[in-house]
Every structure is written in structure tokens, then in C-alpha cells.
Amino acid sequence: MKTLNYIFEQFSSLAWGLPLLILLVGGGLYLLVRSKFLPFRYVGHAVSVLQGKYDDPNDPGQISHFQALTTALSSTIGMGNIAGVALAISVGGPGAMFWMWVSAIVGMSTKYFTSTLAIxxxxxxxxxxxxxxxMYFIMEGLGKHWKPLAVMFSFFGMLGALPVVNVNQLKQAxxxxxxxxxxxxxxxxxxxVIAFVLVVFTSLVILGGLKRISTMASRLVPSMVLLYFILVMIILAINYTEVPKFLAxxxxDAFNADYYPKDESFLGGxxxxxxxxxxxxxxFSNEAGLGTAPLAHGAAKTDxxxxxxxxxxxxxxxxxxxxxxxxxxxxxxTGVWETTSDNGVSLTANAFQNAMPGYGQYLLMLCVFFFSVSxxxxxxxxxxxxxxxLFGAENKHYYNYLYIASIVLASITEFEAMINFIDGVFALMAIPTMLSTILLAPKVLEASKSYFSRLKTSKNN
Incomplete structure (x- = not known):
């Protein structure tokens, strides 16, 4: 098992080099500036679309805007929010959260471009x-000679979609x-036994296809976010005097790196x-630039x-x-990040138990279950x-066998091996996604200009 951990650690380190950081963050900043911060200027309109004010049942697609977002969120709002954040802080200290914020702000622009392209x-x-x-906007937008990029995304997308981190951390919880x-x-x-129960439960849903998945997601995601929000707000209310200090x-620490291991460096420090x-x-948390969200948003009923x-x-x-x-x-x-060596979901469980002794960790367990299953x-x-x-839609059911096998594997493998594996695969998914998105950015800007011009005209009339 140590050999597996070492292999995946080296794999992740090689994939997450300076070129990828420039492509993912620099590319996202390029899209943000090139669009003149367009996504942020239309947040209100985005909410109106999400509420269904522009839905048309005759539009092409399979699911509503709301179902597309909740399906995408059901994959991102998971262990990245509980175990991923805990890992970020346990290794990097409070400052790691700041750079997660940066990735989210840049990621909002990236997701605007990639999901617009998906339609x-x-x-x-x-x-x-x-x-x-x-894979489809690469082929349709750039042409068939760019197919190697589409194949690269699809191959690593199959691996990146394996639920190894979610299952591993649910088992740990x-x-x-x-x-x-x-x-x-x-x-x-x-x-x-845990793996077997998850296999049975998951199979009942995934065999029903996208309609059943989106229906389950649209029911689970809002309720689980609300429950988690209430529980954390209780913790923050109990420790309200500490909140301003740690926000600061x-x-x-994002610029001091006081809590990051001094024997590690990147870009010279x-x-x-x-x-x-x-x-x-x-x-890992929001998956912006990786290409997973456009897979869900590309199925939305809209023209x-x-x-x-x-x-x-x-x-x-x-x-x-x-x-x-x-x-x-x-x-x-709650201070658990300094008083325990726990990592991942166990660290978050300690925080809940510290604030709400006797029942806090059980409430977290409920959230973890819904986060993971969705x-x-x-x-x-x-x-x-x-x-x-890659192999034809008539063969897509074969993925379920690989998926089930990965659930069993993740239940008996160490967390470090699984997170390094997914980190590395996600990096390789980002390469074709970001390259194609940057190349097709002018098409998105053209479509945006046309859409907002028509929107303005319709409001004036």
C-alpha cells in the first residue's frame, strides 16, 4: 500500500506543475479580464434564469436549468467541502482557504465560458x-483535427469521475x-460491508439514468446545503468572538505561509x-476548469x-x-486544527463534536452521508x-462495472493515495478543457454580446 501511495503522490506532483497552474489560474484570469468581468455583472439575471423565468419545455435538452445546476453541485458539494477543506487547513493552515477563494472567483468566469460552450x-x-x-465542444467548435484533446479529456474524465475520495471518506466517517x-x-x-451497501444504493439510482439522477440531486442538494449551513452557523454562534480573528x-496567512511546512517549496519558496x-x-472542491460541470450543464433544456x-x-x-x-x-x-493530528473528514468531525458535544459528530455524519451519496x-x-x-453510447453501461469496482477499492485504500490519484487525474482533465476554452473564448464573447443585446431590447420594449 505504501508503494501505491508513493506512486500516486509522484503522479500528482508531476501533474500539478507550474504550466498547469498558469493554464488553470492564468487562463481563468484571462477569461475574466477578456469578458470585462461579465459574469459578475449579471448575477441577478443568472438567479432569474435559475428560478425558471426563462424556461421553455420545447427547448432542446433533457433537464431544467435548476436540475443542471443541482446535478453539477451534487458532484462538487461533497467531500471537497468537508474532507478537502480539512486537508487544506491541516497541511497549509488558514491561508490555504484564501487561495481556495481565489480559485472560486476565477472559477466563476471559467465555468461561465465552459458551460456556455457546452450548449x-x-x-x-x-x-x-x-x-x-x-469533448463535444472540442469536436464541434475546434474541428475533428482536435480530436486528441477530446479523447484525452474523455479518458481522464472516466478516471476522474471514479468516486474514490467520497467513498473513502464516507467509510472513514x-x-x-x-x-x-x-x-x-x-x-x-x-x-x-460499507462498500457493498453503497454499491447497492448507488446502483438503484445510476441505472435509472440522468432523469433519476437529476431528480434526486434537485431534492438532495438544497436540503443538505441548508442543513449544513444551519449546523455551522450554530458552531460560529457559539464561538462568535473568534470569527473576526480567523477571517483576518x-x-x-495567505501571504505569510506561517503554518505551511517549511521543508516544502514551489516557485522558489x-x-x-x-x-x-x-x-x-x-x-478539488469546485472543479472549475476541469470540465465536469459542462457535462451536466450541456444537458440543460435551453437554446x-x-x-x-x-x-x-x-x-x-x-x-x-x-x-x-x-x-x-x-x-x-473550535481550535481542533491545532490540537489534533486528524485529517480529512475526521478533523471536521472533531470540530462539530467540540462545539456540540454528544451529538455534533452525528449531525455531521448525516451531512456527510448526503454529500457523499449525491x-x-x-x-x-x-x-x-x-x-x-470513446466507445459508443451503447457501451456506456460498462462504466458501471468500473464504477462499482472503484467503490470497493476506495473502501480499503488509504485516504492519501486516493486524494493524490484524483488530484493528478483532475490536472490532466484541466489541460484539454482550458486549452479548448481559451481558443473558443471569442465565440463565447460573440454569443454573450448577441444575447445581452437582445435581452436589453426586449426589456426596453
Whole structure:
């Protein structure tokens, strides 16, 4: 197992080098400036679209704007918000959260562009069904000679959609919160039982296809975000005197890197390593620039690409700026990040237990379960779409077997191995997504200009 950990650690380190950081963050900043901060100027309109004010049942697509966003959020609002944030702080200290904020702000622009492209250049799979996503806007927007980029995204997309981190951390939460405190010995057999239950539960949903997945997501996501929000607000209310101090520390430590290991460096120093660490955890949380969200938003029922881009850009704001910040503050104000060596979901559980002794960790367990299960549904859909592109839609059911096998593997593998594996794969997904998005950016700007001109005309009339 140590060999597996080492291999995935080296894989992640190689993938997350300076070129990727420039492509992901620099590319996102380029899109933000090139659009003259357009996404942020139309947040109100984005909310109106999300509320269904512009829905037309006769538009092409499979699901509503709201269902597309909740399907995308059900994959991003998961262990990245609980285990990912805990990992960011336990390794990098409070300053890591600041760089997660940066990734979210830049990511809002990136998601606007990628999800607009997902509608603007929809293609058809081998069964003639209209589909959207990076592999399709690469082929339809850039042409068939760019197919290697589409194949690269689809291959690594299949791997990136494997739910190994979510399953691993759900297993860890069940062990730490339920089994161990009640005297149940954790073993290979008990972990396999957890995996078996997840396989059965997940199969019942994913075999129903996108309609069932989006319906489940639209019901689960709002309620689980609300529950988590209430619980964290209780923790912050209990420790209200500490909140201003740690909000300030998040900003100051982002440039001091006082809590980051001094023996690690990137771009010539510890601060560079902290920036990379925060951006990496931000990408794991909101997935902006990776290409997963356009797979969901590309299925939205609309003939206006810009509308879906506006809806999609709300994702990083909800996911990272709100949910991840709440998790970070809960960990920081309770002090568990300095008093325990726990990592991942176990660290967050300590924060909840510290603030609400006796029942806090059980309430977190409820949130963890819904966060994890909703992510399982969406990732299965993403992976199936990637396999369909590579091997034909008639073969997409074979992805379910790989998916199920990964659930079992993740239940018996260490957290560090799984997070390094996913980090590395996500990096390789970002390369074709960001390259194609930057190349097609003028098409998005052209569509945006046309859409907002028509919107302004219709309001004046």
C-alpha cells in the first residue's frame, strides 16, 4: 500500500506543475479580464434564469436549468467541502482557504465560458442523442483535427469521475463516528460491508439514468446545503468572538505561509507551495476548469447558451465561497486544527463534536452521508458520458462495472493515495478543457454580446 501511495503522490506532483497552474489560474484570469468581468455583472439575471423565468419545455435538452445546476453541485458539494477543506487547513493552515477563494472567483468566469460552450457546441453521441461537454465542444467548435484533446479529456474524465475520495471518506466517517465509539472493531470485512451497501444504493439510482439522477440531486442538494449551513452557523454562534480573528488570519496567512511546512517549496519558496496547495484544494472542491460541470450543464433544456453559462457560474460561489468557507471557519474557531493530528473528514468531525458535544459528530455524519451519496450519482453520469464518447453510447453501461469496482477499492485504500490519484487525474482533465476554452473564448464573447443585446431590447420594449 505504501508503494501505491508513493506512486500516486509522484503522479500528482508531476501533474500539478507550474504550466498547469498558469493554464488553470492564468487562463481563468484571462477569461475574466477578456469578458470585462461579465459574469459578475449579471448575477441577478443568472438567479432569474435559475428560478425558471426563462424556461421553455420545447427547448432542446433533457433537464431544467435548476436540475443542471443541482446535478453539477451534487458532484462538487461533497467531500471537497468537508474532507478537502480539512486537508487544506491541516497541511497549509488558514491561508490555504484564501487561495481556495481565489480559485472560486476565477472559477466563476471559467465555468461561465465552459458551460456556455457546452450548449453552444452540443454534439450527438453514437445513438443520436444530443450531448454537451468538453469533448463535444472540442469536436464541434475546434474541428475533428482536435480530436486528441477530446479523447484525452474523455479518458481522464472516466478516471476522474471514479468516486474514490467520497467513498473513502464516507467509510472513514462511519468508522470514526459510528463504529469505533460504539466498540465495533474496524476491519477489512467491515469496510467491505460499507462498500457493498453503497454499491447497492448507488446502483438503484445510476441505472435509472440522468432523469433519476437529476431528480434526486434537485431534492438532495438544497436540503443538505441548508442543513449544513444551519449546523455551522450554530458552531460560529457559539464561538462568535473568534470569527473576526480567523477571517483576518485567513487573509494575512495567505501571504505569510506561517503554518505551511517549511521543508516544502514551489516557485522558489513556501508561499508558492501554499498557493499551489490552496488552488489544488479549490479545484478539488469546485472543479472549475476541469470540465465536469459542462457535462451536466450541456444537458440543460435551453437554446440560449449564455443562460446556462450564467447559471453554471453560480456553482463555485455556492460551493467554495459559501460552503467551504463555513467548513474552514468551523475548524478554525473550535481550535481542533491545532490540537489534533486528524485529517480529512475526521478533523471536521472533531470540530462539530467540540462545539456540540454528544451529538455534533452525528449531525455531521448525516451531512456527510448526503454529500457523499449525491456525489456518487453525478459522477456515475459523468463517467458514463466520457465512456460513451470513446466507445459508443451503447457501451456506456460498462462504466458501471468500473464504477462499482472503484467503490470497493476506495473502501480499503488509504485516504492519501486516493486524494493524490484524483488530484493528478483532475490536472490532466484541466489541460484539454482550458486549452479548448481559451481558443473558443471569442465565440463565447460573440454569443454573450448577441444575447445581452437582445435581452436589453426586449426589456426596453
Amino acid at each position: 453552444l457546441y452540443r454534439g450527438k453521441d453514437s445513438e443520436g442523442v444530443v450531448q454537451g461537454g468538453p 462511519i468508522n470514526d463516528i459510528i463504529l469505533i465509539p460504539n466498540g465495533v472493531e474496524v476491519s477489512l470485512q467491515s469496510n467491505l 488570519l485567513i487573509v494575512t 513556501v508561499l508558492g507551495a501554499l498557493i499551489l496547495h490552496g488552488i489544488k484544494r479549490g479545484a 440560449e447558451p449564455v443562460r446556462e453559462g450564467l447559471v453554471a457560474m453560480l456553482g463555485p460561489a455556492i460551493d467554495t465561497l459559501v460552503v467551504c468557507t463555513l467548513t474552514a471557519l468551523a475548524i478554525l474557531v 456525489s456518487l450519482f453525478s459522477y456515475a453520469y459523468y463517467g458514463g458520458k466520457c465512456l460513451s464518447f
